[in-house]
Amino acid sequence: MSGKTVYDKLWESHLVKQRDDGTALIYIDRQLIHEVTSPQAFEGLRLTGRKPWRADANLATPDHNIPTTKAERSRGLDGIVDPVSRIQVRTLADNCREFGITELDMDDIRQGIVHVVGPEQGATLPGMTIVCGDSHTSTHGALGALAHGIGTSEVEHVMATQCLIQKKMKNMLIRVDGKLNPGVTAKDIVLAIIGEIGTAGGTGYTIEFGGEAIRSLSMEGRMTVCNMAIEAGARAGLIAVDQTTIDYIKGRPMAPQGEMFNKAAEFWKTLISDADAHFDRVVVLDAADIIPQVTWGTSPEMVAPVTGFVPDPDQEKDPSRADNIRQALKYMGLKPGTAIKDIQLDVVFIGSCTNSRIEDLRAAAAVVKGRKVASTIQLAMVVPGSGLVKQQAEAEGLDKIFTEAGLEWREPGCSMCLAMNADQLPAGKHCASTSNRNFEGRQGFGGRTHLVSPAMAAAAAIHGHFVDVRDILLDTTRA
Amino acid sequence: MKAFTVHTGVAMPLDRANVDTDFIIPKQFLKSIKRSGFGINLFDEHRYLDKGEPDADNSKRPLNKDFVLNQPRYKGASVLLARENFGCGSSREHAPWALDDYGFRVLIAPSYADIFFNNCFKNGILPVVLDKEVVDALFKEVNAAEGYTLTVDLPAQSITRPDGSVIYFEVDAFRKHCLLNGLDDIGLTLEDADAIKAFEKQWREKSPWYFTAA
Numbered sequence: 275m276s277g278k279t280v281y282d283k284l285w286e287s288h289l290v291k292q293r294d295d296g297t298a299l300i301y302i303d304r305q306l307i308h309e310v311t312s313p314q315a316f317e318g319l320r321l322t323g324r325k326p327w328r329a330d331a332n333l334a335t336p337d338h339n340i341p342t343t344k345a346e347r348s349r350g351l352d353g354i355v356d357p358v359s360r361i362q363v364r365t366l367a368d369n370c371r372e373f374g375i376t377e378l379d380m381d382d383i384r385q386g387i388v389h390v391v392g393p394e395q396g397a398t399l400p401g402m403t404i405v406c407g408d409s410h411t412s413t414h415g416a417l418g419a420l421a422h423g424i425g426t427s428e429v430e431h432v433m434a435t436q437c438l439i440q441k442k443m444k445n446m447l448i449r450v451d452g453k454l455n456p457g458v459t460a461k462d463i464v465l466a467i468i469g470e471i472g473t474a475g476g477t478g479y480t481i482e483f484g485g486e487a488i489r490s491l492s493m494e495g496r497m498t499v500c501n502m503a504i505e506a507g508a509r510a511g512l513i514a515v516d517q518t519t520i521d522y523i524k525g526r527p528m529a530p531q532g533e534m535f536n537k538a539a540e541f542w543k544t545l546i547s548d549a550d551a552h553f554d555r556v557v558v559l560d561a562a563d564i565i566p567q568v569t570w571g572t573s574p575e576m577v578a579p580v581t582g583f584v585p586d587p588d589q590e591k592d593p594s595r596a597d598n599i600r601q602a603l604k605y606m607g608l609k610p611g612t613a614i615k616d617i618q619l620d621v622v623f624i625g626s627c628t629n630s631r632i633e634d635l636r637a638a639a640a641v642v643k644g645r646k647v648a649s650t651i652q653l654a655m656v657v658p659g660s661g662l663v664k665q666q667a668e669a670e671g672l673d674k675i676f677t678e679a680g681l682e683w684r685e686p687g688c689s690m691c692l693a694m695n696a697d698q699l700p701a702g703k704h705c706a707s708t709s710n711r712n713f714e715g716r717q718g719f720g721g722r723t724h725l726v727s728p729a730m731a732a733a734a735a736i737h738g739h740f741v742d743v744r745d746i747l748l749d750t751t752r753a
Numbered sequence: 754m755k756a757f758t759v760h761t762g763v764a765m766p767l768d769r770a771n772v773d774t775d776f777i778i779p780k781q782f783l784k785s786i787k788r789s790g791f792g793i794n795l796f797d798e799h800r801y802l803d804k805g806e807p808d809a810d811n812s813k814r815p816l817n818k819d820f821v822l823n824q825p826r827y828k829g830a831s832v833l834l835a836r837e838n839f840g841c842g843s844s845r846e847h848a849p850w851a852l853d854d855y856g857f858r859v860l861i862a863p864s865y866a867d868i869f870f871n872n873c874f875k876n877g878i879l880p881v882v883l884d885k886e887v888v889d890a891l892f893k894e895v896n897a898a899e900g901y902t903l904t905v906d907l908p909a910q911s912i913t914r915p916d917g918s919v920i921y922f923e924v925d926a927f928r929k930h931c932l933l934n935g936l937d938d939i940g941l942t943l944e945d946a947d948a949i950k951a952f953e954k955q956w957r958e959k960s961p962w963y964f965t966a967a
């Protein structure tokens with residue numbers, strides 16, 4: 275008998291019933307809710323006369339639709355200009371009230387992107403099963419939880435039954451050995467991983483991220499990595515619990531306190547993969563080989579090191595891959611062989627559930643401090659992940675650093691990550707973005723997205739094109 | 754949920770890998786609080802030449818004549834032939850809602866993204882997985898013959914081509930059962946309410962820290 279992976283342990287501890295047909299009922303400890311994927315689920319409950327199984331297991335906050343300018347935000351819910359967005363945000367509030375679910379509403383300092391808010395509030399805990407009608411729920415796996423995105427029918431199912439019908443996934447281990455080079459961040463790790471295994475590489479798996487480089491990351495960095503597990507095709511990504519995890523949780527408002535915390539922590543420490551655990555697939559990367567990454571195409575796997583070049587489809591042997599490259603380059607308006615550093619930018623977006631936590635903002639601020647955004651950049655914006663991140667950043671003076679450099683400092687929300695609100699990337703414009711998806715139209719109709727780390731985005735804002743942030747950080751000539 | 758047994762319909766090829774859910778239904782239509790009405794905006798960014806808005810009169814918008822959905826020969830198509838990793842990206846169930854609302858009942862592809870695959874079954878859409886070579890062959894055939902029609906038989910797990918030849922496919926037993934009978938998952942799960950309560954009780958005793966109110 276081989277040992278168990280973290281995923282095996284989480285699965286077994288939540289197994290309500292194994293059915294003969296291979297499916298299983300899995301108990302869900304926490305459901306996070308936002309305004310976009312929940313209205314039809316609440317409506318389903320109403321139509322069938324069902325009640326939430328455990329209202330207190332749910333936590334809601336609006337994020338996708340809400341405005342991020344101070345002017346619009348200060349007018350509250352009724353002040354949301356887009357009437358369709360306003361209805362959706364109001365519907366969330368009404369539904370939460372009707373069904374007895376706690377909502378951190380748009381005027382609450384704790385409001386923010388659901389995947390930033392969950393861990394920040396201690397609503398996300400190690401050993402939990404966590405779902406949300408949002409694919410980036412994989413983020414919460416960074417705390418040693420089993421967390422994944424679900425569809426709206428499943429949101430309703432979890433509300434009504436506290437369970438999900440699941441089939442067990444396979445286990446994949448992605449180990450990043452050794453130490454990261456200075457200037458290389460969690461975002462670069464995960465983009466390099468996706469470049470390696472592809473956007474469907476993790477389909478059917480739960481990915482555990484391990485190895486020295488992952489262990490050395492802060493919780494923020496770990497969340498960045500797990501956030502993008504879904505971009506590698508895996509519904510869930512996770513990282514074993516260690517002292518970093520436990521220290522992060524201590525004192526969070528919704529986390530257990532005092533003696534109960536100590537007991538819980540004892541249990542959480544068992545959430546590591548056994549030495550003899552079996553993984554169906556193991557991928558190993560050397561941290562020393564990873565340098566800052568930039569996507570050039572319309573899928574996160576279309577990525578290159580900042581020192582690299584846009585590929586030439588004529589050099590690609592596989593005809594369908596060559597076609598994909600051609601389609602992507604056409605959309606992106608890029609020529610084969612262009613140096614990544616020669617890609618000119620129009621917009622810079624620092625934010626999203628991938629990179630809007632305090633550490634991300636500090637990294638970006640460190641780069642722009644005392645510098646000015648290039649005159650060719652039409653819009654550079656920083657959107658903190660939650661009201662509390664914003665507050666913290668302001669306490670540290672980061673907002674001043676950004677605004678003095680010429681970046682806009684906004685209110686928390688998803689913003690230009692998916693452009694459901696007014697923050698949209700104009701057609702044909704190139705954007706250095708710290709978000710997670712560079713699909714066609716993702717940040718706005720016809721917009722061209724390049725995914726990068728916060729430090730790389732900040733450096734791009736200063737120069738108007740991509741630069742190797744390591745050169746800037748090594749530049750000791752400035753005060 | 755509506756039941757699925759046997760379906761016969763015209764096939765439409767979408768020759769593109771990694772079609773994501775933003776491609777299937779762009780984000781601006783996700784602001785709706787309803788479950789229906791998304792069909793008119795299926796593949797919106799490719800189907801129309803301008804940017805779609807939730808309240809727009811779609812009949813007035815310029816069509817992209819090159820896009821497969823707008824070609825007269827695929828009018829009324831209800832079987833979608835697709836490439837690998839179909840439905841990747843966002844978990845939005847609006848993607849299967851839009852496909853269904855437009856009239857697609859069956860999808861055929863070498864592979865799908867997990868969440869999307871799951872969402873299809875919840876909405877009475879059958880996503881069939883076939884080997885890449887078989888899908889390649891179907892693409893060739895559908896391109897060659899106008900009005901190319903397939904019959905998809907879920908009980909028999911078979912697809913019959915116009916020439917009468919048959920392809921068999923695999924489908925998960927539980928999902929097949931639910932789809933055939935149009936079963937509501939929630940009702941089924943609630944039949945196990947006692948097991949859920951028993952689980953919850955022991956879990957609460959063992960790990961009370963997960964039961965502090967949000």
Ligand code: SF4
Nearest residue numbers: 410626627688691692
């Ligand atoms: S920040 Fe972007 S990826 Fe994250 S939840 Fe919001 S829209 Fe989704």
